[in-house]
Amino acid sequence: MGWISGVGLTSFGRQPGPSALDWQVRAARTALADAGLTHRDVDGVLVGYATTLGHLMPANLLAERIGIRPRIAFGTSVGGATGLAMLNQAEALVTAGEAARVLVVAGEDRASGQSTDTSMRTLAQVGHPAYEVPLGANVPAYYALLASAYLHRHGLAPAALAPLAVQMRAHAAAHAGAQFRVPISVADVESSKLVAAPLRLLDCCPVSDGGAAFVVLAEPSSSRDVRVAGMGQAHLHQHVTEADLEDLGARRSAQEALRRAGVTLDDIDLAGIYDSFTVTLAMLLEEIGLAAPGKAGAMAAAGEFDRTGRIPLNTHGGLLSYGHAGVAGGMAHLVEMVMQLRGEAGERQVPRQVRRALVHADGGVMSAHVTVVLEAA
Amino acid sequence: MVTTTVTPDRDWTTGEPVILVSRCRSCAHRWYISRDACPACGSPDVVTVPAAGTGQVVAHTTVHRVAAGAVDEPGPVGIALVDLDEGVRVMGRCAPETVVGSPVRVVFLIRPGESDQPALLPFFEAAGP
Numbered sequence A: 001m002g003w004i005s006g007v008g009l010t011s012f013g014r015q016p017g018p019s020a021l022d023w024q025v026r027a028a029r030t031a032l033a034d035a036g037l038t039h040r041d042v043d044g045v046l047v048g049y050a051t052t053l054g055h056l057m058p059a060n061l062l063a064e065r066i067g068i069r070p071r072i073a074f075g076t077s078v079g080g081a082t083g084l085a086m087l088n089q090a091e092a093l094v095t096a097g098e099a100a101r102v103l104v105v106a107g108e109d110r111a112s113g114q115s116t117d118t119s120m121r122t123l124a125q126v127g128h129p130a131y132e133v134p135l136g137a138n139v140p141a142y143y144a145l146l147a148s149a150y151l152h153r154h155g156l157a158p159a160a161l162a163p164l165a166v167q168m169r170a171h172a173a174a175h176a177g178a179q180f181r182v183p184i185s186v187a188d189v190e191s192s193k194l195v196a197a198p199l200r201l202l203d204c205c206p207v208s209d210g211g212a213a214f215v216v217l218a219e220p221s222s223s224r225d226v227r228v229a230g231m232g233q234a235h236l237h238q239h240v241t242e243a244d245l246e247d248l249g250a251r252r253s254a255q256e257a258l259r260r261a262g263v264t265l266d267d268i269d270l271a272g273i274y275d276s277f278t279v280t281l282a283m284l285l286e287e288i289g290l291a292a293p294g295k296a297g298a299m300a301a302a303g304e305f306d307r308t309g310r311i312p313l314n315t316h317g318g319l320l321s322y323g324h325a326g327v328a329g330g331m332a333h334l335v336e337m338v339m340q341l342r343g344e345a346g347e348r349q350v351p352r353q354v355r356r357a358l359v360h361a362d363g364g365v366m367s368a369h370v371t372v373v374l375e376a377a
Numbered sequence B: 001m002v003t004t005t006v007t008p009d010r011d012w013t014t015g016e017p018v019i020l021v022s023r024c025r026s027c028a029h030r031w032y033i034s035r036d037a038c039p040a041c042g043s044p045d046v047v048t049v050p051a052a053g054t055g056q057v058v059a060h061t062t063v064h065r066v067a068a069g070a071v072d073e074p075g076p077v078g079i080a081l082v083d084l085d086e087g088v089r090v091m092g093r094c095a096p097e098t099v100v101g102s103p104v105r106v107v108f109l110i111r112p113g114e115s116d117q118p119a120l121l122p123f124f125e126a127a128g129p
């Protein structure tokens, strides 16, 4: 068990100037200040990979820059699941007594820093170099294949996924840090250009510049701290060609987190679910069990994922509208759920009492899954 | 038309116009992406057999911006996941109008590759009912 004490999230968007390391520093300082700590208090530093940086030792790089001399430092790479995987490691370190105050950080200039082409090369690794990449597929295409199978299986038209994008945008409208805040409609999604059929531009998250960070403690330091009640993971494949579409790993991961937290899905008040594409969100919600099979889009259309709905979802706007600054993108969901559980989400605050949140991230093409159940103190 | 003798350790990724299916002689598990040992039981006793090249479309997309790393860039291309009759799943090119659930069979596109060796790509065409 661990406690999330401080959180930090920068604005996301095309914000040229700061480097990947600069974004990490900004987010880290915000999280430390929020926890009421200084850099000298930190004895563990975990940093997610940045595609625009490609550094061998990202945690050491950040620690030196800020002036931290931690007992334990390492970088982590499990794609979009990296942020939650680092939370799992931080929790394990503080539980084992290997560290007392662990700073977890990610950030990059993914939108503005791509001239290096490191970013594109790194992302291409999601495909198999011999059996997939030469065919001409890219990351949206791999998810489009998932969308094709999903829509066929449930007898749905592509428009069935659009309400998820509409809901994410509606949420982002209330967050000053979001990349896209102008409301959209299902018709807007349906008239946006095809990227990889059946996915259109507004079914896809953007790339962004930004950073996110949080501090994990062994014991709570104040009533604002949020408890890591249970975590789970599953890693069943790397390449989409080898994926079992009926058992991607999300269910296993979520069930383990719930079991360790000693709760069921009925006890979950709100959720932060990885949404790199509309189909990602639909498939994760359904495999986890927060939506009935084939119904995620219909639930979004019915307002069930709204702030006032049955299960408020990604109330910051998610990757689809808050933005996707790499590893920090998947950490933004966690930061938002912590804000909600503290009752500090301002105009985005869910109006009813919320006690427990489920956060889930996937990396690769539904390849790596990590889930956490968070509880208000 | 490519006519070369098929060797059991080479497939379309190394210039032979064939899809190879790997089979574990210890536990009978079958898979597609080449490995030197069985991912189910760990046995190194693996045989490869040429696939008939027929199967059913599981998923289909048309990519409008072809990724870096493709061997050619002919504009929008169809990509499919196909479950072969041998029981393994394969990714290949296909026509943009490909229908999920329909039967297909493989042919191989020949594209200029790096150095002198042409690159092959599996292309799944409609096989009829």
Ligand SMILES: [Zn+2]
Residues within 6 Å of the ligand: B024, B025, B026, B027, B028, B029, B038, B039, B040, B041, B042, B043
């Ligand atoms: Zn075996």
